[in-house]
Amino acid sequence: MLHLLRVALLALPLAYAQMTHTVVVGGPGVLLFDPQNITAAVGDTVLFSFRQKNHTATQSSFASPCKRLLSPDGLTATGFDSGFQPVPDNQTASFPEASFVVQDTNPIWIYCRQTGHCQSGMVFSVNAAATGNTFDAFKALAVANGTSTTAATPTAAPSVVTVTQTITLGANTWTTTYGSYPGSGNPTPAPQPVVHTVIVGGTGQLVYTPDRVVAQPRDIISFQFKSKNHTATQSTFANPCRKLEQTSTTGQIGFDSGFMPSTDTTSPLPSFNITVNDTAPIWVYCRQAGHCGQGMVFAVNSVESGPNNFSAFQALAKQLNGSSSTGNSTSSSNGAGASGKMMLKNSRAALSVAAAGVLGGIAVLFL
Ligand SMILES: *[C@@H]1O[C@H](CO)[C@@H](O)[C@H](O)[C@H]1NC(C)=O
Ligand SMILES: *[C@@H]1O[C@H](CO)[C@@H](O)[C@H](O)[C@H]1NC(C)=O
Ligand SMILES: *[C@@H]1O[C@H](CO)[C@@H](O)[C@H](O)[C@H]1NC(C)=O
Ligand SMILES: *[C@@H]1O[C@H](CO)[C@@H](O)[C@H](O)[C@H]1NC(C)=O
Ligand SMILES: *[C@@H]1O[C@H](CO)[C@@H](O)[C@H](O)[C@H]1NC(C)=O
Ligand SMILES: *[C@@H]1O[C@H](CO)[C@@H](O)[C@H](O)[C@H]1NC(C)=O
Ligand SMILES: *[C@@H]1O[C@H](CO)[C@@H](O)[C@H](O)[C@H]1NC(C)=O
Numbered sequence: 001m002l003h004l005l006r007v008a009l010l011a012l013p014l015a016y017a018q019m020t021h022t023v024v025v026g027g028p029g030v031l032l033f034d035p036q037n038i039t040a041a042v043g044d045t046v047l048f049s050f051r052q053k054n055h056t057a058t059q060s061s062f063a064s065p066c067k068r069l070l071s072p073d074g075l076t077a078t079g080f081d082s083g084f085q086p087v088p089d090n091q092t093a094s095f096p097e098a099s100f101v102v103q104d105t106n107p108i109w110i111y112c113r114q115t116g117h118c119q120s121g122m123v124f125s126v127n128a129a130a131t132g133n134t135f136d137a138f139k140a141l142a143v144a145n146g147t148s149t150t151a152a153t154p155t156a157a158p159s160v161v162t163v164t165q166t167i168t169l170g171a172n173t174w175t176t177t178y179g180s181y182p183g184s185g186n187p188t189p190a191p192q193p194v195v196h197t198v199i200v201g202g203t204g205q206l207v208y209t210p211d212r213v214v215a216q217p218r219d220i221i222s223f224q225f226k227s228k229n230h231t232a233t234q235s236t237f238a239n240p241c242r243k244l245e246q247t248s249t250t251g252q253i254g255f256d257s258g259f260m261p262s263t264d265t266t267s268p269l270p271s272f273n274i275t276v277n278d279t280a281p282i283w284v285y286c287r288q289a290g291h292c293g294q295g296m297v298f299a300v301n302s303v304e305s306g307p308n309n310f311s312a313f314q315a316l317a318k319q320l321n322g323s324s325s326t327g328n329s330t331s332s333s334n335g336a337g338a339s340g341k342m343m344l345k346n347s348r349a350a351l352s353v354a355a356a357g358v359l360g361g362i363a364v365l366f367l
Protein backbone atom coordinates (compact mmCIF):
# COMPACT_ATOMS: atom_id res chain seq x y z
CA MET A 1 0.00 0.00 0.00
CA LEU A 2 1.67 3.14 1.18
CA HIS A 3 5.37 3.33 0.92
CA LEU A 4 7.13 4.87 3.87
CA LEU A 5 10.10 7.01 3.13
CA ARG A 6 12.04 8.02 6.15
CA VAL A 7 13.54 11.17 4.80
CA ALA A 8 16.99 11.87 6.04
CA LEU A 9 17.44 15.51 6.68
CA LEU A 10 19.97 16.24 3.99
CA ALA A 11 18.27 14.15 1.36
CA LEU A 12 14.90 15.75 0.82
CA PRO A 13 13.55 14.65 -2.53
CA LEU A 14 12.26 18.13 -3.25
CA ALA A 15 13.95 18.28 -6.59
CA TYR A 16 11.71 15.58 -8.07
CA ALA A 17 8.92 16.34 -10.44
CA GLN A 18 5.92 15.37 -8.32
CA MET A 19 4.55 17.83 -5.85
CA THR A 20 5.46 17.66 -2.17
CA HIS A 21 2.84 18.75 0.37
CA THR A 22 4.45 19.78 3.63
CA VAL A 23 2.34 19.30 6.74
CA VAL A 24 3.49 20.78 10.04
CA VAL A 25 2.79 18.46 12.97
CA GLY A 26 2.32 20.07 16.37
CA GLY A 27 4.41 22.97 17.62
CA PRO A 28 4.42 24.96 20.87
CA GLY A 29 0.96 24.57 22.39
CA VAL A 30 -0.52 23.26 19.14
CA LEU A 31 -2.18 19.87 18.77
CA LEU A 32 -2.88 20.02 15.06
CA PHE A 33 -1.74 18.96 11.66
CA ASP A 34 -1.37 22.10 9.55
CA PRO A 35 -3.00 22.01 7.07
CA GLN A 36 -5.55 19.50 8.35
CA ASN A 37 -6.68 18.20 5.00
CA ILE A 38 -5.20 18.29 1.55
CA THR A 39 -5.96 17.15 -1.95
CA ALA A 40 -3.07 15.34 -3.56
CA ALA A 41 -2.45 13.65 -6.90
CA VAL A 42 -1.16 10.13 -7.34
CA GLY A 43 2.62 10.28 -7.08
CA ASP A 44 2.66 13.34 -4.84
CA THR A 45 4.62 13.19 -1.60
CA VAL A 46 3.09 14.07 1.76
CA LEU A 47 5.89 15.27 4.02
CA PHE A 48 5.30 15.63 7.76
CA SER A 49 7.54 18.07 9.59
CA PHE A 50 7.41 17.30 13.32
CA ARG A 51 7.55 20.24 15.70
CA GLN A 52 7.63 20.53 19.50
CA LYS A 53 6.30 17.79 21.74
CA ASN A 54 6.17 14.17 20.69
CA HIS A 55 3.80 13.27 17.90
CA THR A 56 3.19 10.66 15.24
CA ALA A 57 1.51 10.63 11.86
CA THR A 58 -0.25 7.29 11.73
CA GLN A 59 -2.73 5.87 9.28
CA SER A 60 -6.17 4.85 10.55
CA SER A 61 -9.55 4.30 8.92
CA PHE A 62 -12.49 6.64 8.61
CA ALA A 63 -14.57 4.50 10.98
CA SER A 64 -11.89 4.24 13.69
CA PRO A 65 -10.00 7.52 13.52
CA CYS A 66 -7.87 6.89 16.63
CA LYS A 67 -6.82 3.34 15.93
CA ARG A 68 -4.16 1.99 13.58
CA LEU A 69 -5.38 0.68 10.25
CA LEU A 70 -5.66 -3.10 10.39
CA SER A 71 -4.86 -5.70 7.76
CA PRO A 72 -7.92 -7.38 6.19
CA ASP A 73 -7.75 -10.26 8.69
CA GLY A 74 -7.82 -7.74 11.53
CA LEU A 75 -4.74 -9.19 13.19
CA THR A 76 -1.93 -6.80 12.36
CA ALA A 77 -1.52 -3.06 12.12
CA THR A 78 -0.73 -1.84 8.65
CA GLY A 79 -0.37 1.39 6.71
CA PHE A 80 1.83 4.42 7.25
CA ASP A 81 3.26 5.19 10.69
CA SER A 82 6.00 7.72 11.34
CA GLY A 83 6.65 6.43 14.86
CA PHE A 84 7.04 8.93 17.72
CA GLN A 85 9.09 12.00 16.80
CA PRO A 86 10.00 13.82 20.01
CA VAL A 87 11.12 17.44 19.54
CA PRO A 88 12.35 19.40 22.60
CA ASP A 89 10.75 22.75 23.31
CA ASN A 90 14.00 24.61 22.70
CA GLN A 91 14.65 23.05 19.29
CA THR A 92 14.23 25.63 16.53
CA ALA A 93 15.53 23.89 13.44
CA SER A 94 16.40 20.52 11.96
CA PHE A 95 12.94 19.15 12.64
CA PRO A 96 12.46 15.44 12.02
CA GLU A 97 10.43 14.47 8.98
CA ALA A 98 8.61 11.48 7.58
CA SER A 99 6.78 11.09 4.32
CA PHE A 100 4.82 8.81 2.06
CA VAL A 101 3.92 8.87 -1.60
CA VAL A 102 0.24 8.94 -2.55
CA GLN A 103 -0.44 5.69 -4.40
CA ASP A 104 -4.03 6.19 -5.52
CA THR A 105 -6.96 8.58 -5.22
CA ASN A 106 -8.57 6.88 -2.20
CA PRO A 107 -8.85 8.95 0.97
CA ILE A 108 -6.01 8.52 3.47
CA TRP A 109 -6.85 9.05 7.15
CA ILE A 110 -4.11 10.02 9.58
CA TYR A 111 -3.98 10.70 13.34
CA CYS A 112 -1.45 11.30 16.11
CA ARG A 113 -0.94 8.27 18.34
CA GLN A 114 0.21 10.28 21.37
CA THR A 115 -2.18 9.70 24.29
CA GLY A 116 -5.22 11.95 24.01
CA HIS A 117 -4.09 13.85 20.90
CA CYS A 118 -6.44 12.16 18.44
CA GLN A 119 -9.33 12.66 20.82
CA SER A 120 -8.38 16.35 20.88
CA GLY A 121 -8.90 16.41 17.12
CA MET A 122 -5.29 15.95 16.00
CA VAL A 123 -6.14 14.27 12.71
CA PHE A 124 -5.41 14.81 9.05
CA SER A 125 -6.68 13.57 5.72
CA VAL A 126 -5.64 13.30 2.10
CA ASN A 127 -8.35 13.34 -0.55
CA ALA A 128 -11.31 13.21 1.83
CA ALA A 129 -14.68 13.28 0.10
CA ALA A 130 -16.55 16.58 -0.21
CA THR A 131 -19.72 14.96 1.08
CA GLY A 132 -20.31 11.92 3.29
CA ASN A 133 -16.93 10.80 4.66
CA THR A 134 -15.54 14.33 4.85
CA PHE A 135 -12.58 15.50 6.87
CA ASP A 136 -14.95 17.27 9.25
CA ALA A 137 -16.91 14.04 9.80
CA PHE A 138 -13.64 12.17 10.44
CA LYS A 139 -12.51 14.76 12.97
CA ALA A 140 -15.90 14.72 14.68
CA LEU A 141 -15.62 10.93 15.05
CA ALA A 142 -12.14 11.26 16.55
CA VAL A 143 -13.34 13.82 19.09
CA ALA A 144 -16.44 11.74 19.85
CA ASN A 145 -14.10 8.89 20.74
CA GLY A 146 -12.65 11.08 23.49
CA THR A 147 -15.99 12.11 24.94
CA SER A 148 -17.52 8.64 24.83
CA THR A 149 -14.53 7.06 26.59
CA THR A 150 -14.60 9.62 29.38
CA ALA A 151 -18.26 8.75 29.87
CA ALA A 152 -16.86 5.25 30.39
CA THR A 153 -19.49 3.00 31.72
CA PRO A 154 -18.63 -0.58 30.88
CA THR A 155 -20.33 -1.23 27.58
CA ALA A 156 -22.20 -4.42 26.98
CA ALA A 157 -20.27 -7.09 25.11
CA PRO A 158 -20.85 -6.57 21.40
CA SER A 159 -23.66 -8.72 20.18
CA VAL A 160 -22.40 -11.76 18.38
CA VAL A 161 -23.54 -12.21 14.82
CA THR A 162 -23.73 -15.51 13.06
CA VAL A 163 -21.48 -16.22 10.10
CA THR A 164 -22.09 -19.38 8.15
CA GLN A 165 -19.36 -20.99 6.09
CA THR A 166 -19.04 -24.28 4.31
CA ILE A 167 -15.94 -26.28 5.09
CA THR A 168 -14.80 -29.17 2.97
CA LEU A 169 -12.41 -31.56 4.62
CA GLY A 170 -11.63 -34.42 2.32
CA ALA A 171 -14.91 -36.05 1.39
CA ASN A 172 -16.89 -34.41 4.16
CA THR A 173 -18.57 -31.08 3.90
CA TRP A 174 -19.73 -29.23 6.96
CA THR A 175 -21.71 -26.10 7.26
CA THR A 176 -20.01 -24.28 10.04
CA THR A 177 -21.60 -21.49 11.95
CA TYR A 178 -19.36 -19.14 13.83
CA GLY A 179 -20.23 -16.58 16.42
CA SER A 180 -18.60 -13.44 15.15
CA TYR A 181 -18.19 -9.83 16.19
CA PRO A 182 -20.02 -7.31 14.10
CA GLY A 183 -17.71 -5.60 11.70
CA SER A 184 -14.88 -8.06 12.07
CA GLY A 185 -13.35 -9.94 9.19
CA ASN A 186 -14.80 -13.07 7.77
CA PRO A 187 -15.37 -16.09 9.95
CA THR A 188 -13.86 -14.68 13.01
CA PRO A 189 -11.46 -16.52 15.18
CA ALA A 190 -10.38 -15.05 18.47
CA PRO A 191 -8.51 -11.78 18.00
CA GLN A 192 -5.33 -13.56 19.00
CA PRO A 193 -4.77 -17.30 18.62
CA VAL A 194 -5.16 -19.14 21.91
CA VAL A 195 -2.69 -21.86 22.90
CA HIS A 196 -4.56 -24.81 24.43
CA THR A 197 -2.15 -26.92 26.46
CA VAL A 198 -2.97 -30.62 26.65
CA ILE A 199 -0.98 -32.81 29.02
CA VAL A 200 -0.45 -36.28 27.59
CA GLY A 201 -0.14 -38.99 30.22
CA GLY A 202 1.26 -38.10 33.59
CA THR A 203 1.07 -39.84 36.96
CA GLY A 204 0.74 -43.20 35.26
CA GLN A 205 -2.54 -42.33 33.63
CA LEU A 206 -3.57 -43.05 30.08
CA VAL A 207 -5.36 -39.78 29.47
CA TYR A 208 -5.12 -36.47 27.69
CA THR A 209 -5.84 -33.64 30.12
CA PRO A 210 -8.16 -32.08 29.16
CA ASP A 211 -9.51 -34.79 26.89
CA ARG A 212 -11.56 -32.36 24.83
CA VAL A 213 -11.12 -28.72 23.89
CA VAL A 214 -13.14 -26.19 21.99
CA ALA A 215 -10.84 -24.17 19.76
CA GLN A 216 -11.20 -21.59 17.06
CA PRO A 217 -9.43 -21.46 13.73
CA ARG A 218 -5.78 -20.43 14.17
CA ASP A 219 -5.70 -21.57 17.79
CA ILE A 220 -2.83 -23.89 18.68
CA ILE A 221 -3.17 -27.20 20.49
CA SER A 222 0.07 -27.83 22.33
CA PHE A 223 0.44 -31.47 23.39
CA GLN A 224 2.92 -31.77 26.24
CA PHE A 225 4.12 -35.31 26.88
CA LYS A 226 4.48 -35.97 30.55
CA SER A 227 5.21 -39.65 31.08
CA LYS A 228 5.77 -43.01 29.45
CA ASN A 229 5.90 -43.03 25.68
CA HIS A 230 2.78 -41.68 24.02
CA THR A 231 1.71 -40.14 20.73
CA ALA A 232 -0.93 -37.68 19.55
CA THR A 233 -2.12 -39.12 16.27
CA GLN A 234 -5.03 -38.01 14.13
CA SER A 235 -7.79 -40.51 13.40
CA THR A 236 -11.48 -40.26 12.54
CA PHE A 237 -14.64 -40.58 14.58
CA ALA A 238 -15.48 -43.87 12.94
CA ASN A 239 -12.02 -45.38 13.38
CA PRO A 240 -10.72 -43.91 16.60
CA CYS A 241 -7.59 -46.05 16.91
CA ARG A 242 -6.35 -45.99 13.33
CA LYS A 243 -4.35 -43.31 11.56
CA LEU A 244 -6.42 -41.03 9.38
CA GLU A 245 -4.47 -42.01 6.27
CA GLN A 246 -5.19 -45.71 6.84
CA THR A 247 -8.94 -45.19 6.63
CA SER A 248 -9.25 -42.14 4.41
CA THR A 249 -10.71 -42.88 1.01
CA THR A 250 -9.63 -39.49 -0.27
CA GLY A 251 -5.92 -39.54 0.51
CA GLN A 252 -6.05 -37.41 3.63
CA ILE A 253 -2.91 -37.48 5.73
CA GLY A 254 -3.36 -36.82 9.43
CA PHE A 255 -0.86 -35.40 11.86
CA ASP A 256 1.18 -37.65 14.13
CA SER A 257 3.54 -36.54 16.87
CA GLY A 258 5.47 -39.80 16.74
CA PHE A 259 6.44 -41.49 20.02
CA MET A 260 7.46 -38.96 22.66
CA PRO A 261 9.18 -40.74 25.53
CA SER A 262 9.17 -38.56 28.63
CA THR A 263 9.06 -38.63 32.40
CA ASP A 264 7.25 -36.58 35.02
CA THR A 265 10.52 -34.77 35.67
CA THR A 266 11.54 -34.01 32.08
CA SER A 267 11.81 -30.26 31.70
CA PRO A 268 10.66 -28.73 29.52
CA LEU A 269 8.25 -31.44 28.52
CA PRO A 270 8.57 -32.48 24.89
CA SER A 271 5.78 -30.85 22.93
CA PHE A 272 3.98 -31.21 19.65
CA ASN A 273 1.78 -28.44 18.29
CA ILE A 274 -0.99 -28.36 15.75
CA THR A 275 -2.81 -25.40 14.35
CA VAL A 276 -6.58 -25.54 14.16
CA ASN A 277 -7.62 -24.56 10.64
CA ASP A 278 -11.39 -24.76 10.84
CA THR A 279 -14.13 -25.81 13.19
CA ALA A 280 -14.47 -29.36 11.91
CA PRO A 281 -13.96 -31.87 14.74
CA ILE A 282 -10.43 -33.25 15.11
CA TRP A 283 -10.07 -36.78 16.52
CA VAL A 284 -6.86 -37.91 18.18
CA TYR A 285 -5.54 -41.08 19.84
CA CYS A 286 -2.37 -42.55 21.32
CA ARG A 287 -0.68 -45.11 19.09
CA GLN A 288 1.13 -46.90 21.92
CA ALA A 289 0.04 -50.56 22.07
CA GLY A 290 -3.16 -50.91 24.07
CA HIS A 291 -3.58 -47.26 25.02
CA CYS A 292 -6.32 -46.32 22.57
CA GLY A 293 -8.36 -49.38 23.48
CA GLN A 294 -8.21 -48.20 27.09
CA GLY A 295 -9.77 -44.93 26.05
CA MET A 296 -6.69 -42.75 25.56
CA VAL A 297 -8.30 -40.44 23.01
CA PHE A 298 -8.78 -36.72 22.58
CA ALA A 299 -10.97 -34.42 20.50
CA VAL A 300 -11.12 -30.82 19.34
CA ASN A 301 -14.52 -29.30 18.60
CA SER A 302 -16.51 -32.49 18.98
CA VAL A 303 -20.22 -31.74 18.86
CA GLU A 304 -21.38 -32.59 22.34
CA SER A 305 -25.06 -32.20 21.65
CA GLY A 306 -25.12 -34.81 18.89
CA PRO A 307 -24.32 -38.48 18.47
CA ASN A 308 -20.68 -37.86 17.48
CA ASN A 309 -19.79 -36.56 20.90
CA PHE A 310 -16.58 -37.18 22.79
CA SER A 311 -17.91 -39.97 24.99
CA ALA A 312 -19.28 -41.78 21.98
CA PHE A 313 -15.84 -41.51 20.36
CA GLN A 314 -14.11 -42.83 23.46
CA ALA A 315 -16.61 -45.64 23.83
CA LEU A 316 -16.03 -46.63 20.23
CA ALA A 317 -12.26 -46.73 20.81
CA LYS A 318 -12.74 -49.06 23.76
CA GLN A 319 -15.21 -51.16 21.87
CA LEU A 320 -13.07 -51.55 18.74
CA ASN A 321 -9.62 -51.84 20.30
CA GLY A 322 -10.27 -52.76 23.89
CA SER A 323 -8.48 -55.94 24.91
CA SER A 324 -11.74 -57.59 25.96
CA SER A 325 -13.30 -57.27 22.54
CA THR A 326 -10.43 -58.32 20.27
CA GLY A 327 -12.55 -61.24 19.16
CA ASN A 328 -15.15 -59.21 17.34
CA SER A 329 -13.27 -55.99 16.71
CA THR A 330 -12.88 -56.58 12.98
CA SER A 331 -16.56 -56.96 12.25
CA SER A 332 -17.68 -54.19 14.53
CA SER A 333 -14.94 -52.04 13.03
CA ASN A 334 -16.57 -52.34 9.65
CA GLY A 335 -20.02 -51.82 11.05
CA ALA A 336 -19.07 -48.86 13.15
CA GLY A 337 -17.11 -47.38 10.28
CA ALA A 338 -20.16 -47.44 8.10
CA SER A 339 -22.50 -46.17 10.75
CA GLY A 340 -20.00 -43.48 11.69
CA LYS A 341 -20.09 -42.15 8.16
CA MET A 342 -23.86 -42.41 8.09
CA MET A 343 -24.02 -40.34 11.22
CA LEU A 344 -21.86 -37.67 9.66
CA LYS A 345 -24.17 -37.42 6.72
CA ASN A 346 -27.57 -37.92 8.26
CA SER A 347 -27.64 -36.53 11.73
CA ARG A 348 -29.85 -33.56 12.22
CA ALA A 349 -28.33 -30.18 12.76
CA ALA A 350 -26.50 -30.24 16.02
CA LEU A 351 -25.35 -27.13 17.70
CA SER A 352 -22.49 -26.93 20.09
CA VAL A 353 -21.96 -23.49 21.42
CA ALA A 354 -18.96 -22.73 23.50
CA ALA A 355 -18.46 -19.50 25.36
CA ALA A 356 -21.27 -17.85 23.48
CA GLY A 357 -20.44 -14.64 25.25
CA VAL A 358 -17.37 -12.56 24.81
CA LEU A 359 -15.33 -14.35 22.19
CA GLY A 360 -18.24 -15.85 20.41
CA GLY A 361 -19.06 -19.50 20.18
CA ILE A 362 -18.35 -22.04 17.58
CA ALA A 363 -21.05 -24.25 16.32
CA VAL A 364 -20.76 -27.01 13.81
CA LEU A 365 -23.71 -28.18 11.81
CA PHE A 366 -23.43 -31.54 10.22
CA LEU A 367 -25.18 -31.81 6.91
C1 LIG B 1 -10.90 5.29 20.46
O1 LIG B 1 -9.58 5.39 20.94
C2 LIG B 1 -9.01 4.20 21.45
C3 LIG B 1 -7.58 4.49 21.86
O2 LIG B 1 -7.53 5.64 22.66
C4 LIG B 1 -9.03 3.09 20.39
O3 LIG B 1 -8.60 1.87 20.97
C5 LIG B 1 -10.42 2.95 19.85
O4 LIG B 1 -10.40 2.01 18.79
C6 LIG B 1 -10.91 4.27 19.31
N1 LIG B 1 -12.22 4.13 18.74
C7 LIG B 1 -12.48 4.67 17.56
C8 LIG B 1 -13.88 4.48 17.08
O5 LIG B 1 -11.63 5.24 16.90
C1 LIG C 1 7.29 9.95 23.08
O1 LIG C 1 6.02 9.37 23.37
C2 LIG C 1 6.07 7.96 23.47
C3 LIG C 1 4.65 7.43 23.68
O2 LIG C 1 4.01 8.15 24.68
C4 LIG C 1 6.99 7.55 24.59
O3 LIG C 1 7.08 6.15 24.65
C5 LIG C 1 8.36 8.13 24.36
O4 LIG C 1 9.20 7.84 25.46
C6 LIG C 1 8.26 9.63 24.18
N1 LIG C 1 9.59 10.14 23.86
C7 LIG C 1 10.12 11.18 24.52
C8 LIG C 1 11.51 11.54 24.16
O5 LIG C 1 9.48 11.81 25.36
C1 LIG D 1 17.71 22.34 25.05
O1 LIG D 1 17.65 22.21 26.45
C2 LIG D 1 18.41 21.11 26.95
C3 LIG D 1 18.24 21.06 28.46
O2 LIG D 1 16.91 21.32 28.81
C4 LIG D 1 19.89 21.31 26.62
O3 LIG D 1 20.63 20.20 27.07
C5 LIG D 1 20.04 21.47 25.15
O4 LIG D 1 21.38 21.77 24.83
C6 LIG D 1 19.15 22.57 24.61
N1 LIG D 1 19.23 22.59 23.17
C7 LIG D 1 19.31 23.72 22.50
C8 LIG D 1 19.33 23.56 20.97
O5 LIG D 1 19.32 24.78 23.03
C1 LIG E 1 -10.90 20.63 5.32
O1 LIG E 1 -10.70 21.21 6.61
C2 LIG E 1 -11.32 22.46 6.81
C3 LIG E 1 -10.95 22.90 8.19
O2 LIG E 1 -9.56 22.94 8.30
C4 LIG E 1 -12.81 22.35 6.65
O3 LIG E 1 -13.40 23.62 6.74
C5 LIG E 1 -13.12 21.74 5.32
O4 LIG E 1 -14.51 21.51 5.22
C6 LIG E 1 -12.39 20.45 5.13
N1 LIG E 1 -12.64 19.90 3.84
C7 LIG E 1 -13.20 18.70 3.69
C8 LIG E 1 -13.35 18.27 2.26
O5 LIG E 1 -13.53 17.95 4.61
C1 LIG F 1 8.41 -45.87 22.48
O1 LIG F 1 7.45 -46.74 21.93
C2 LIG F 1 7.77 -47.20 20.63
C3 LIG F 1 6.63 -48.05 20.13
O2 LIG F 1 6.24 -48.97 21.08
C4 LIG F 1 9.09 -47.93 20.62
O3 LIG F 1 9.43 -48.30 19.30
C5 LIG F 1 10.16 -47.04 21.18
O4 LIG F 1 11.37 -47.77 21.29
C6 LIG F 1 9.76 -46.52 22.56
N1 LIG F 1 10.76 -45.59 23.02
C7 LIG F 1 11.24 -45.63 24.27
C8 LIG F 1 12.31 -44.65 24.58
O5 LIG F 1 10.81 -46.41 25.10
C1 LIG G 1 -7.14 -50.85 16.67
O1 LIG G 1 -7.66 -51.97 15.98
C2 LIG G 1 -7.49 -51.93 14.55
C3 LIG G 1 -8.21 -53.11 14.00
O2 LIG G 1 -7.80 -54.31 14.62
C4 LIG G 1 -6.00 -51.94 14.23
O3 LIG G 1 -5.82 -51.85 12.85
C5 LIG G 1 -5.34 -50.77 14.91
O4 LIG G 1 -3.95 -50.79 14.69
C6 LIG G 1 -5.63 -50.75 16.39
N1 LIG G 1 -5.11 -49.55 16.96
C7 LIG G 1 -4.25 -49.54 17.98
C8 LIG G 1 -3.79 -48.19 18.43
O5 LIG G 1 -3.88 -50.54 18.55
C1 LIG H 1 4.44 -25.48 21.09
O1 LIG H 1 3.84 -24.29 21.54
C2 LIG H 1 4.29 -23.90 22.82
C3 LIG H 1 3.47 -22.72 23.26
O2 LIG H 1 3.36 -21.76 22.23
C4 LIG H 1 5.77 -23.57 22.74
O3 LIG H 1 6.25 -23.21 24.00
C5 LIG H 1 6.53 -24.81 22.25
O4 LIG H 1 7.88 -24.50 22.06
C6 LIG H 1 5.94 -25.31 20.94
N1 LIG H 1 6.56 -26.56 20.60
C7 LIG H 1 7.06 -26.84 19.41
C8 LIG H 1 7.62 -28.20 19.22
O5 LIG H 1 7.05 -26.00 18.51
Ligand SMILES: *[C@@H]1O[C@H](CO)[C@@H](O)[C@H](O)[C@H]1NC(C)=O
Pocket residue numbers: 255274275276277282
Ligand atom coordinates in the same frame (compact mmCIF):
# COMPACT_ATOMS: atom_id res chain seq x y z
C1 LIG I 1 -3.63 -26.90 9.43
O1 LIG I 1 -2.97 -26.54 8.23
C2 LIG I 1 -1.56 -26.72 8.28
C3 LIG I 1 -1.00 -26.17 7.00
O2 LIG I 1 -1.69 -26.67 5.91
C4 LIG I 1 -1.24 -28.19 8.50
O3 LIG I 1 0.16 -28.35 8.59
C5 LIG I 1 -1.89 -28.65 9.79
O4 LIG I 1 -1.68 -30.01 9.99
C6 LIG I 1 -3.37 -28.38 9.73
N1 LIG I 1 -3.97 -28.71 11.01
C7 LIG I 1 -4.77 -29.72 11.16
C8 LIG I 1 -5.32 -29.91 12.53
O5 LIG I 1 -5.09 -30.48 10.25
Ligand SMILES: *[C@@H]1O[C@H](CO)[C@@H](O)[C@H](O)[C@H]1NC(C)=O
Pocket residue numbers: 304305306307308309311312
Ligand atom coordinates in the same frame (compact mmCIF):
# COMPACT_ATOMS: atom_id res chain seq x y z
C1 LIG J 1 -23.52 -38.93 22.81
O1 LIG J 1 -23.45 -39.98 21.87
C2 LIG J 1 -24.12 -41.16 22.28
C3 LIG J 1 -23.85 -42.21 21.25
O2 LIG J 1 -24.15 -41.76 19.97
C4 LIG J 1 -25.60 -40.87 22.46
O3 LIG J 1 -26.25 -42.02 22.95
C5 LIG J 1 -25.76 -39.73 23.44
O4 LIG J 1 -27.10 -39.37 23.53
C6 LIG J 1 -24.96 -38.53 22.97
N1 LIG J 1 -25.06 -37.46 23.92
C7 LIG J 1 -25.77 -36.38 23.64
C8 LIG J 1 -25.77 -35.32 24.70
O5 LIG J 1 -26.38 -36.24 22.60
Ligand SMILES: *[C@@H]1O[C@H](CO)[C@@H](O)[C@H](O)[C@H]1NC(C)=O
Pocket residue numbers: 319325327328332
Ligand atom coordinates in the same frame (compact mmCIF):
# COMPACT_ATOMS: atom_id res chain seq x y z
C1 LIG K 1 -18.54 -57.64 20.60
O1 LIG K 1 -18.20 -56.43 21.29
C2 LIG K 1 -19.35 -55.81 21.90
C3 LIG K 1 -18.89 -54.48 22.50
O2 LIG K 1 -17.83 -54.67 23.38
C4 LIG K 1 -19.93 -56.74 22.97
O3 LIG K 1 -21.08 -56.13 23.52
C5 LIG K 1 -20.33 -58.05 22.30
O4 LIG K 1 -20.77 -58.94 23.29
C6 LIG K 1 -19.13 -58.66 21.56
N1 LIG K 1 -19.54 -59.83 20.83
C7 LIG K 1 -18.87 -60.98 20.89
C8 LIG K 1 -19.38 -62.05 20.05
O5 LIG K 1 -17.87 -61.10 21.56
